[in-house]
Amino acid sequence: MTRITYKRVAVPTLLAACALFTGSAAAMDADAADKNDKKLDNVPAKVKETLLKESQGREIREVDRDTIDGRVVYRAKLQRDGKDLKLTLDEKGNVIGRNDGDVHDEKVAGTDGDRDLKDKDRDGKNVDAKAMTIDALPAKAKAALKKEAGAHEIVDIDRSTDDGRTVYKARIKQDGLDRRVSVDEDGNVVSGANRKDHDGDDRGAKVDRDARSDSNAKDEGKDFDRQAKDAKKDSDRDVEHAKAKAERDVDLAKAKSERDLDKSKAEAEAKAEKAKADAEFAKKTAKDDGKDAKREAKNGTVTMDQLPAAVKAAFMKEANGQQIGDIDRDTEDGRVVYKAKVRVPDGKDRKIKILADGSVVSKKD
Numbered sequence: 001m002t003r004i005t006y007k008r009v010a011v012p013t014l015l016a017a018c019a020l021f022t023g024s025a026a027a028m029d030a031d032a033a034d035k036n037d038k039k040l041d042n043v044p045a046k047v048k049e050t051l052l053k054e055s056q057g058r059e060i061r062e063v064d065r066d067t068i069d070g071r072v073v074y075r076a077k078l079q080r081d082g083k084d085l086k087l088t089l090d091e092k093g094n095v096i097g098r099n100d101g102d103v104h105d106e107k108v109a110g111t112d113g114d115r116d117l118k119d120k121d122r123d124g125k126n127v128d129a130k131a132m133t134i135d136a137l138p139a140k141a142k143a144a145l146k147k148e149a150g151a152h153e154i155v156d157i158d159r160s161t162d163d164g165r166t167v168y169k170a171r172i173k174q175d176g177l178d179r180r181v182s183v184d185e186d187g188n189v190v191s192g193a194n195r196k197d198h199d200g201d202d203r204g205a206k207v208d209r210d211a212r213s214d215s216n217a218k219d220e221g222k223d224f225d226r227q228a229k230d231a232k233k234d235s236d237r238d239v240e241h242a243k244a245k246a247e248r249d250v251d252l253a254k255a256k257s258e259r260d261l262d263k264s265k266a267e268a269e270a271k272a273e274k275a276k277a278d279a280e281f282a283k284k285t286a287k288d289d290g291k292d293a294k295r296e297a298k299n300g301t302v303t304m305d306q307l308p309a310a311v312k313a314a315f316m317k318e319a320n321g322q323q324i325g326d327i328d329r330d331t332e333d334g335r336v337v338y339k340a341k342v343r344v345p346d347g348k349d350r351k352i353k354i355l356a357d358g359s360v361v362s363k364k365d
Helices: 004-039 044-054 139-149 202-298 311-318
Strands: 060-068 069-082 083-090 096-098 104-108 118-120 126-128 153-162 165-174 178-185 189-196 298-303 322-333 335-343 349-355 358-365
Touching: 004 044, 004 060, 044 069, 044 083, 060 153, 069 096, 118 153, 139 153, 139 165, 139 178, 139 189, 311 322, 311 335, 311 349, 311 358
Parallel strands: none
Antiparallel strands: 060 069, 069 083, 083 096, 096 104, 118 126, 153 165, 165 178, 178 189, 298 322, 322 335, 335 349, 349 358
16 A cells, blocks of 8 residues: 555656756756857857757857958857867858867868968967967966966966957956956957856846957057057157258258358459459559650660760760769650769769760769
């Protein structure tokens, strides 16, 4: 009896437990499906279709858009069979990378054949773009992430390319929260946001991440505008400096040209004055020379043979055989006179002046 009673009680209880489990699973799948639809609103239809198929009704925790070598990819994180599954898909929904914690098979299909999704670190070694260690990062990026993490654990680090710039994305475990921080190779913090860990990641956390992302984008936009304005100011300043220098150069060249012109003009005037003075001097000299020549033609030193006969006879008589010095012809009071010195016997010189007719005008010892 007891056994029969046990069976009657146990069967309904078992059925109720099964119903409860099935209802809970259904409710969980419905909730996961609702969250997945919201998270996949902004991805291409093919990508959404593949991710829903891969999730098998479980919640898709993250979907990030990334760029690898100029090619857009989508990275998703979900839990399946008790393991974290990371998928990488192209824009057509093809799974090009898969990492379930045990097997890491991440490749990109291309026309030149498949190639591993790997990059080279600063030492030239191949480093998996999704499984980098802190020690594989450039020194500045490493220091920046350690500073952001502080005493907290850095769970994983991804490397990606954003608009041609290499970015390192790290997940930091922090008081039950995951904090994602992105830094570039120079150690600049590109972005960072807090979110609830795993199943606690709700719409509020997503809104918070989006708000922070928008804030970071606005800050970056402001930085870009500020840099653009600073660059314009520098450019305008350079233009003004160049313009001022050009004007100074023109003024200096003009002043030098004017100085050279004044100097040339002064030199030309000085040469003209000198030429005029030389011409006047030459004219005067020529006139004086003409007068002297004319005077010498009438007056001046003459020889005994050039004397009129009467004058010559008078000098011979007065000298009485003594030496006669130089004879000068001159004009006094309109009369031509001849002057000469005669050495007399007492050793003195006698000055004799005789007219053209031979008359002795004077004798002076």
